[in-house]
Amino acid sequence: MSQPSTWEQILDYSNRANPYPFYEELRKTPVTRLPDGSYLVSTYAEIAALLHDPRVSSDIERNPAAAAMRAAAGEDGEGDGPGMTPTFLSMDPPDHDKFRRITMRHFGPPTTPGRVAGMEARMTEIATDLIDNMAARSRIDVVDDLAYPLPVTVICELLGVPPGDEQRFRVWVDVALQSTDPGLDPETQQKKRIEAGKELRAFMEELVDAHRRAPGNDLLSAMVTDDGPEGRMPDEQLVGTGLLLLIAGHETTVNLISNGALTLLRHPAELQRLRDDPGMAIPMVEELLRYEPPVHFVPFRTALDDIDIAGTTIPAGASLTLVLAAGNRDPAHVADPGLFIPDRHNNKHLGFGGGVHLCFGAPLARLEAQIALTAFATRLENPRLVSDPPPYRPSPFLRGPSHLPVDINGVLAPDGPAGDGTVR
Numbered sequence: 001m002s003q004p005s006t007w008e009q010i011l012d013y014s015n016r017a018n019p020y021p022f023y024e025e026l027r028k029t030p031v032t033r034l035p036d037g038s039y040l041v042s043t044y045a046e047i048a049a050l051l052h053d054p055r056v057s058s059d060i061e062r063n064p065a066a067a068a069m070r071a072a073a074g075e076d077g078e079g080d081g082p083g084m085t086p087t088f089l090s091m092d093p094p095d096h097d098k099f100r101r102i103t104m105r106h107f108g109p110p111t112t113p114g115r116v117a118g119m120e121a122r123m124t125e126i127a128t129d130l131i132d133n134m135a136a137r138s139r140i141d142v143v144d145d146l147a148y149p150l151p152v153t154v155i156c157e158l159l160g161v162p163p164g165d166e167q168r169f170r171v172w173v174d175v176a177l178q179s180t181d182p183g184l185d186p187e188t189q190q191k192k193r194i195e196a197g198k199e200l201r202a203f204m205e206e207l208v209d210a211h212r213r214a215p216g217n218d219l220l221s222a223m224v225t226d227d228g229p230e231g232r233m234p235d236e237q238l239v240g241t242g243l244l245l246l247i248a249g250h251e252t253t254v255n256l257i258s259n260g261a262l263t264l265l266r267h268p269a270e271l272q273r274l275r276d277d278p279g280m281a282i283p284m285v286e287e288l289l290r291y292e293p294p295v296h297f298v299p300f301r302t303a304l305d306d307i308d309i310a311g312t313t314i315p316a317g318a319s320l321t322l323v324l325a326a327g328n329r330d331p332a333h334v335a336d337p338g339l340f341i342p343d344r345h346n347n348k349h350l351g352f353g354g355g356v357h358l359c360f361g362a363p364l365a366r367l368e369a370q371i372a373l374t375a376f377a378t379r380l381e382n383p384r385l386v387s388d389p390p391p392y393r394p395s396p397f398l399r400g401p402s403h404l405p406v407d408i409n410g411v412l413a414p415d416g417p418a419g420d421g422t423v424r
């Protein structure tokens, strides 16, 4: 029997619960050439260098692997996917920088410094309600009952997506993301993705129109009405960026919260520390972004020139995949990389990528995970994992449990054991 290829091993679902031994093998060759002529990069220093290298393009239209996927689906479209407009995620400077700046104007400092911080009380309220809802039960599912509903509610409120619409877009997002798994039966997957992409576009077009007619205080209203010093984005871009924020804004955070709850249950002493000192949530979330990152790799980068790195020349035109999760566990980055040690206070992990595409939503994602995990630690009485490992979602790229059943003895009042300790 022939050895499975490197890419087959990445896709292999049996590696999903623990891909880290495979990543350790992968790091023995920091830059690996795959049979299709693309390259995988797996060591910390090399990934960090390439994330910051202007010779590495994120322009999806230049990428040969993305083009091959589109051709396999018999499709001549362009963009981040069928029916999708390229957004700043898949552009290079200067367009990337301009569209990112225009969007950031309404999301963060210096123009809108209060957007994320202003949601903290609301995030706590949502987390409190979600945990209150677990009171009568002896078994909960961390994914369905906390990790999914918190970020999806937050991003909908932030963007101004009406409650209830989540039921509509959830199905399309599932389809659109499942087929981003490179190598998964390209034809049928891509066709389904075309349909889901069209539905999502139509949905966001409606929202853009509605917010322009009747603006509120939300991010989408600001984007569709404010001209700012650099002008307004074209409608195509507004729709694409709205979808990017909606999807990137929750799919990844779900995994951070679920991976976090799982990691804490596997490390009871750390769970206890968080119970005793909610201030631990900050270093814990940072260490989780290194130890169990929600985004395992960034695909579809293109070398614009020959790049000499780690003794290999990546030729101009080649497609690159940067395996962030392998780089995060590189012993050249941190000592004992396979151990979960929040006291490292390491914020140089690759969990949010790096360089010009460093995650736009990082401040929001961090705060949501800190709030969710603190509520999880302080309010659930005697939480116990039902199965270890839990079942995983199919994607090797946005990796996390599909369900995380946990048995509990009850739910404590929101002020936790330090308060009256009432079990509801």
Ligand code: HEM
Binding pocket: 058, 088, 089, 090, 100, 244, 245, 248, 249, 250, 252, 253, 256, 293, 294, 295, 298, 350, 351, 352, 353, 354, 356, 357, 358, 359, 360, 361, 362, 364, 365, 366
């Ligand atoms: C734990 C949660 C999250 C993780 C692990 C994560 C991870 C990442 C990573 C690795 C990138 C870099 C992609 C690349 O280099 O191609 C990225 C970019 C991005 N993320 Fe996040 N993300 C998270 C949450 C969010 C949230 C909440 C939002 C929106 C509010 C968001 C919006 C974006 C956007 C718009 C980009 C593109 C940035 C650019 O190209 O300049 N993300 N994210």
